[in-house]
Amino acid sequence: MGKVAKEMVQKSGINLEELLKKLVAAAGAEFTTFYYYTILRVAAIGMEGEGLKEIIEDARIEDRNHFEALVPRIYELGGELPRDIRGFADVAGCPDAYLPDSLKGGKSPTGASLKDLLTVLVEAERCAIRCYTDLCQFTQGKDPRTYAISSAILNEEIEHEAWFSEFLGEGPSGHFRRGKPGASPYVAPFMTADHG
């Protein structure tokens, strides 16, 4: 914990307890999404699904990176992760990104089931965008470090939404995908360990 770092945030007028609740919820959402995206990536097979697999992998790894970037800030501010991972999942700031019913049993995503898969993905990213927009607005002008981390994550979540929504035909597309899987161009500066 950083004593002065915490004190400066408190003196800025931020409700520290509320901020920590939001940060733990955000970290929980990233951790659970990493898990669920693993299942969704596994389901991305067949002629149509395979094209999605690498994009899901980019988002999956970057969500894990977001978790890694958030955790140090939680502890710097005197917070902690829930001791029980079940409790952590329960307070996650976004709903679970379940495999859609139409893909149970190892079916290849195609037609309506492909759209179901993409809808789970794009809505999860939209939830993340709402989550980090809230965190940015909560910390802007008061807690520069949490704001910078939240803003970096928000940048990547916005790109993730674009990747998936463009598969749904929402465009045009104004970007290219990552040079290497899960590169996290915005969040990487906040990751304290080598993320490969």
Added chain:
Amino acid sequence: MGPMGPIGPIGPMWHNVLPSADLATGALAKVLVGVEPVLLARLDDGTVAAASAVCPHRGEDLSGGRLYFGAIDCPLHHYVYDLRTGANRYPRDVFPADLAAQLDALPLYPVKEENGWIWVAPRETGS
């Protein structure tokens, strides 16, 4: 009951809770109707919606949330509830059917604007 306006209650069940001018388009407010916290929202078409201010998911205060395409976005877990129907909009649209069926709706309150005030009536028992 909220602050009494210059006119007073129109009927026995309606409570004048907020001057209409105090709720701009896109804004939220929290008022009390009896002992119940009620969320007021001025939607994009100018109409006012009134709903429980307590998220049915985990009890978060929805007045700290944001309007999201005619719905309220819970500030902590980001469940989304339609403010015209009370139905959970997200994650109901992506959850497996058995889990979607378990998502509670957001209770709505009767609401109207009259004589420059927003009026809310208590929900009927069991609604």
